[in-house]
Every structure is written in structure tokens, then in C-alpha cells.
Amino acid sequence: METYSFEDFVGDRDVFLAEHFNKKPLLRKGALAGRLDGLPSVRQLDDVLALETTPPSYLRVTKGGKGVPSGAYTRTVARGAALAEAVSPEKVYELFRSGGTVTWNSLHHVLPSARRLLAPFTDTFACEGEVVLFVTPARNDGFAPHHDSIDVYVVQVDGTKTWRVWATPEIRRGDEGSYTPEELGEPVIEVTLAPGDVLYVPHGTPHAAAAKSGLSLHLSVGIEPRRWRDLLKDTVAAVVEDEEFHGFPYLADGEGGAGGAGEAAAAAGLSRQIELLRDRLAHLEPVAEAKRLARVGRERSGAGRTREFARLHAVDALTTDSLVRRSAAPVEIGDSDGTKTGIRVGGHRLAVPDAVARSLRELDGGRPVTTSEFFPGVDPARSLSAARGLARIGVLEAAEHAVFPVPDANGEPRNSRQKTPDSTPHTANHTDDQGK
The missing domain is CATH 2.60.120.650 (Cupin)
Incomplete structure (x- = not known):
């Protein structure tokens, strides 16, 4: 191949x-x-x-x-x-x-x-x-x-x-x-x-x-590589997703009764939003944003292909001896309430035992761990179950194979570079094409 x-x-x-x-x-x-x-x-x-x-x-x-x-x-x-x-x-x-x-x-x-x-x-x-x-x-x-x-x-x-x-x-x-x-x-x-x-x-x-x-x-x-104007549009679009930009202004035109006062209020509101946007852009971390723009670009339609069925099949095939690791999906790990820790990934919010949250933090560097050791302090079958659950939503991946595409909140793949047990990325092979 x-x-x-x-x-x-x-x-x-x-x-x-x-x-x-x-x-x-x-x-x-x-x-x-x-x-x-x-x-x-x-x-x-x-x-x-x-x-x-x-x-x-x-x-x-x-x-x-x-x-x-x-x-x-x-x-x-x-x-x-x-x-x-x-x-x-x-x-x-x-x-x-x-x-x-x-x-x-x-x-x-x-x-x-x-x-x-x-x-x-x-x-x-x-x-x-x-x-x-x-x-x-x-x-x-x-x-x-x-x-x-x-x-x-x-x-x-x-x-x-x-x-x-x-x-x-x-x-x-x-x-x-x-x-x-x-x-x-x-x-x-x-x-x-x-x-x-x-x-x-x-x-x-x-x-x-x-x-x-x-x-x-x-x-x-x-x-057609994206130009700076395309990249900047993506950056601004991501920044204005913040709740502070979700208001509904009334852009009065002076003819609807509010007159000049309405126009002045709209202009003042717009000024505040522009200032807020300027501040958010000024505090963006360029290296992290460049990585995000690259990832978003590779996720677009026409860039790469989804292997979600193959990914889920590999998840179901995990055993207690299988190796897993953190995927490329961004994961927000919150604070513990004493027994459980909240995490957020791909639009999913859930609470996991503190021991699982600690394992996720320890795996952030990419090192693998067996599914039986992923959840310390419990029997291997329960640890495997926890690993499978997090793998299904894209937090973990099978370490024996390369990165699978991780779904985002809309079910779209987050990563276009992937392998499955029977496929290799960036290849061309007649066996899975039409007429074979």
C-alpha cells in the first residue's frame, strides 16, 4: 500500500x-x-x-x-x-x-x-x-x-x-x-x-x-491556502463566541422614535464591544492561536476524512491489556468537589472520579497507560470501562494506532490525520474504491 x-x-x-x-x-x-x-x-x-x-x-x-x-x-x-x-x-x-x-x-x-x-x-x-x-x-x-x-x-x-x-x-x-x-x-x-x-x-x-x-x-x-484575512476572520469569530458578545443591540436609525438618543446609545454600545474585542485580541497567545487555526483548517470539509466508525470499533475492541493515551482533543479539567472532578470535551460536560481526573492530567504529555491501570484503585474491568467511556467521546485513543479523528460538539471530526488497524494515512489504494 x-x-x-x-x-x-x-x-x-x-x-x-x-x-x-x-x-x-x-x-x-x-x-x-x-x-x-x-x-x-x-x-x-x-x-x-x-x-x-x-x-x-x-x-x-x-x-x-x-x-x-x-x-x-x-x-x-x-x-x-x-x-x-x-x-x-x-x-x-x-x-x-x-x-x-x-x-x-x-x-x-x-x-x-x-x-x-x-x-x-x-x-x-x-x-x-x-x-x-x-x-x-x-x-x-x-x-x-x-x-x-x-x-x-x-x-x-x-x-x-x-x-x-x-x-x-x-x-x-x-x-x-x-x-x-x-x-x-x-x-x-x-x-x-x-x-x-x-x-x-x-x-x-x-x-x-x-x-x-x-x-x-x-x-x-x-x-487555495487561507490568506491572512481568512485566518483573522476565523480568529475573530472564535473570540466573539464569548458570552459577553451575545447581546442584542438596537441599531436605531433616527426614524423609529428613539431618534438621536437611540443612535447614540447604539454607537456607545458598539464602542464598548469594539474595545472588548480589541482587549481579547491583544491577550491572545499567538502560538496557541496559530495551532488552533491549523487544526481548524484541517477539520474543514474537503480536508482529510472521517474515521469515526473505525475509531468506535477500535474503542469496543479495547481489553485490559490495551494501551490508551490522551487524544488531541482539547479537554478542560475543572476543580474537585471532594470526590469528583468536572471535565468538558467536545461539548460534553461530565463528572469523573478524582483518580480519573489525575490520570488525565498525567497523560497530558502523550505517554500511554494500560486500560487496567487508567483508573487507579479499582479492579481492571471497571478501569477498562472508564477508559472506554472516555475514549468514546474522544478524550482517550488507542495508543497502538495513530491519532483518530475526534468529534467536536457537532459530531464533526477534530483531526484529519488518522490510522485505523487496517488503513494508513495519505495512501492511495484501489482496494476500497469503486468497482473492486
Whole structure:
């Protein structure tokens, strides 16, 4: 089972971030040569195309660099009393045979192997991303020269495709844009990608590609790292969750009877809230907040995947000899009332025996302990029961395996880096994909 890291795609991470990221394209010939078995491939496309529940919006067909109207490859189907549009595989095949490029957006929504391919990127940049599959028939251009609004990491999987990539402009225009070859001049990279080659194209960089000798399939990992304005919005949103910001002001406009006095009161209230916000932001611990922003970024939809059933299965399989440890979930441990201590995790509030609270504090450094020793002073079966209970809500995890995703108050995973007894993170393997 192949395991991929971010370095497999870009080489030395520090060199890539210093010399290429957000600056200029990067070509890595043979970066994944001989290591493509786990990636989505041509042989899976028929199964993906036959998924009857997949909305047509996932699929796009282009010919001659222009989009084909979706009505040319969809059909109307009856689902109960309602009518819906569905992809017609036969129409897609016909368009492909006649020179159309087929694009499958958000392939990670469908294939676990595509989601694992995405994981090293979303983990590195702490943001969501997308895997898009492009399959082009022989001797056909895919798209006219254009630029994208996101960074693109291209992995050639089957066949070959010739790419032209122009210099990344200092000032990048708009979200997307098209060009003519004449206005672009000479490309800085002109290369035929073979299976295993990787190409990085920064956002706003003009590029074009064409299949030559045979059918070509490549995967594009699209990443849009969060900008400072995005991170600051997340920080402020977290700060204003405090109860002191939960009031309901009346922003009088002078026409509702309160007049100038109402406007003055609203302005004064707003001033107090701004001052409070300024004070809370001034007292934030930057290192802790940076870690929180990274964790939140990795939890977003499209970043990583949930393994909650596998996590709970592992919890049920714990025995008195099993090792457990504190998970990455934030836990608030309160004061003792003499016999029990209150704790809060993921929206859960509960009281645990003081001995259990002491164990949780002692395990904060990450060291493991057997479940029979987790609750000192009681028989092993009761200690195991206490450990299982805390593991179910995400406070503890099985130490024999890596970190499981811990659910938050809404039941969403808190951590996208995980292993289960039968899976490895950041891998791509055909065994759990469609059509196997």
C-alpha cells in the first residue's frame, strides 16, 4: 500500500516554499514513477461514470477548448414522483470518442484513493482542497491557455500530455482568465508529462495542455491556502463566541422614535464591544492561536476524512491489556468537589472520579497507560470501562494506532490525520474504491 507525503510531490519542502510556492512553476520528472498503483486510473472511470446518484454538476465535457452544454450528456430520470437529471454514460463516451475532454470535479467526494491523495496537501496548508480528474483523447487539446485562481499540483497517471506553462506574473489578474498564445510569448516550461511526473502551477499562472499519442489521464490537486484575512476572520469569530458578545443591540436609525438618543446609545454600545474585542485580541497567545487555526483548517470539509466508525470499533475492541493515551482533543479539567472532578470535551460536560481526573492530567504529555491501570484503585474491568467511556467521546485513543479523528460538539471530526488497524494515512489504494 503506497504512502504519499507532501515531499513526494514537491521535493525538499523548505526549498519548495522558499523558491517556488506562490512564485514560479516547478517540474519534477519521475517524482512518482513506479508509485501510481494507488491513484485513480482509467480502469476506474467506467465505474465512476456509472454512479447513478452522482449529480451531473460533478462532470464537465469540453471540445475545442469550449464547454459542452450539460444537456448533451445528461438524461431526465424519474425518482419516485420527482424528475431529476442524471449523467448518461453513453453520451459521455460518444463525446469523448469525438474529441471531448472529460473532467470529473471533486473526485475525492467519490473515491477514497482521491481523498487520500488530497490529504498531504490539506495537512500541509491546513485548508480544504479538491482533486479533479482530466481524461483527454489522443491528439486533442484540453483547454485553451488560461490561468486558475488556485494553486494546482498536476500528477500524470496514464498516457502522456504536453504542457506549456508561462511565467507567473507579478500582478495576477482576476480569479480566472483566458489568453491567446500570441499574447503570452514563449513559455518557461514546455514538456511532455509521462506517468509519475509532477508539475506545480501557482495561481494566476497561464498554462495549456494537449494529449498527443494516446489517451491521457492526469489528476490536478487544487489548493487555495487561507490568506491572512481568512485566518483573522476565523480568529475573530472564535473570540466573539464569548458570552459577553451575545447581546442584542438596537441599531436605531433616527426614524423609529428613539431618534438621536437611540443612535447614540447604539454607537456607545458598539464602542464598548469594539474595545472588548480589541482587549481579547491583544491577550491572545499567538502560538496557541496559530495551532488552533491549523487544526481548524484541517477539520474543514474537503480536508482529510472521517474515521469515526473505525475509531468506535477500535474503542469496543479495547481489553485490559490495551494501551490508551490522551487524544488531541482539547479537554478542560475543572476543580474537585471532594470526590469528583468536572471535565468538558467536545461539548460534553461530565463528572469523573478524582483518580480519573489525575490520570488525565498525567497523560497530558502523550505517554500511554494500560486500560487496567487508567483508573487507579479499582479492579481492571471497571478501569477498562472508564477508559472506554472516555475514549468514546474522544478524550482517550488507542495508543497502538495513530491519532483518530475526534468529534467536536457537532459530531464533526477534530483531526484529519488518522490510522485505523487496517488503513494508513495519505495512501492511495484501489482496494476500497469503486468497482473492486
